[in-house]
Amino acid sequence: MASREDNGIVLDKEVLSESYMPETIIAKDSQIKELQGCISPTLQGQKPMNVWLHGSPGTGKTTVSCYVLKEISDQAGVGGVYVNCWKYNSFYSVLDFMLNQMRRGFGDARDTTVKLQQLERVIKNRPFLIVLDEVDFVPSRERNSMIYNLLSIGKVGLICISESRYPLLALEPRVKSRLSPQVLSFDNYTTGELAEILRQRASIALHPEAWDSSVLKLVSRRALGDARVAIHTLRNAAVYAEAEGAIKLNGVHVDKGFSDTGGLRRTYELKRLTEHHRLLYEIIKGSPGITSPELFKTYLDKCRSRNWKAIASRTFSLYMQKMAGLKLIAAERARVRGRVFAFRPVEG
Numbered sequence: 001m002a003s004r005e006d007n008g009i010v011l012d013k014e015v016l017s018e019s020y021m022p023e024t025i026i027a028k029d030s031q032i033k034e035l036q037g038c039i040s041p042t043l044q045g046q047k048p049m050n051v052w053l054h055g056s057p058g059t060g061k062t063t064v065s066c067y068v069l070k071e072i073s074d075q076a077g078v079g080g081v082y083v084n085c086w087k088y089n090s091f092y093s094v095l096d097f098m099l100n101q102m103r104r105g106f107g108d109a110r111d112t113t114v115k116l117q118q119l120e121r122v123i124k125n126r127p128f129l130i131v132l133d134e135v136d137f138v139p140s141r142e143r144n145s146m147i148y149n150l151l152s153i154g155k156v157g158l159i160c161i162s163e164s165r166y167p168l169l170a171l172e173p174r175v176k177s178r179l180s181p182q183v184l185s186f187d188n189y190t191t192g193e194l195a196e197i198l199r200q201r202a203s204i205a206l207h208p209e210a211w212d213s214s215v216l217k218l219v220s221r222r223a224l225g226d227a228r229v230a231i232h233t234l235r236n237a238a239v240y241a242e243a244e245g246a247i248k249l250n251g252v253h254v255d256k257g258f259s260d261t262g263g264l265r266r267t268y269e270l271k272r273l274t275e276h277h278r279l280l281y282e283i284i285k286g287s288p289g290i291t292s293p294e295l296f297k298t299y300l301d302k303c304r305s306r307n308w309k310a311i312a313s314r315t316f317s318l319y320m321q322k323m324a325g326l327k328l329i330a331a332e333r334a335r336v337r338g339r340v341f342a343f344r345p346v347e348g
Ligand SMILES: Nc1ncnc2c1ncn2[C@@H]1O[C@H](COP(=O)(O)OP(=O)(O)OP(=O)(O)O)[C@@H](O)[C@H]1O
Pocket: 017, 018, 019, 020, 021, 022, 024, 025, 026, 027, 028, 055, 056, 057, 058, 059, 060, 061, 062, 063, 064, 163, 197, 227, 228, 231, 268
């Protein structure tokens, strides 16, 4: 095996992680400018324009919003909070999270109205930005009242993010009219843009002799416009190469690294489904091999305890077919006769 004195490939793994904020953002100048323009009234103490960002996974929506939010807060002291609604998916938990971030509103009130009043008292009449990332994860009725009520606070501006435009179009008319957002769309990255993003990371994260443009191009082609997939592929490839004792990344490492991003794609596929799909998936994950009648019963129980309106059994079958089609779950006939299936999550 060839060797270098210092035979490590990965110098800084953190730079290839999801939470790393790049120093400069590549190829999104126009979106950054537009977003900065929308929130610029806050610099004069005014209410900002609301914005709705949409685009496929890995197109930089979260990165651009966090960058712009941090910039205006560092440079002009404008207040703001970033909330990931995938994690905090009810109006109450969004409010609770925001108050915690601002180190305010402690206490045991479990009431949305109380939390909203606490937030109003903290924000007062100052301009304030709230990023609601993955906003479609808050169930539709609550999403409407969340947006409507947050916008009733003084000079609050919302930056909502979703994958498609549908959650915006589906808002109730009175909510939509109060929000009236500027819509910004995020296109998939081109192969050249992805290579640029990778170059920026590789030059900090990897040994300079461990990679070249051709490897970055291979990774970029594989990632199909998704920067997250590109960065993870590069990281996995580097880890493989290092474990093998190689000193330079090659196409085989890239292939292996790419096939490992299967789990990543799965998470993002699940994100696109409804909360009912996700609940069903969670139940199957918790009890692999569960049969269809058991699954439906557990699902109904969970809906009852969450106060959700359950889907009908016909829709249930369609949902299961959809998840099997996406290869999130595998279904096999559990009995010789009848239409009872056993479900398990597909690993990998
Ligand atoms: N223009 C860019 N320059 C540098 N890094 C980027 C850029 N765009 C995205 N990235 C990186 O790619 C990854 C995914 O980006 P991001 O999370 O912003 O995508 P997203 O559009 O929010 O995706 P999703 O819809 O799945 O949430 C992150 O690690 C981010 O740092």
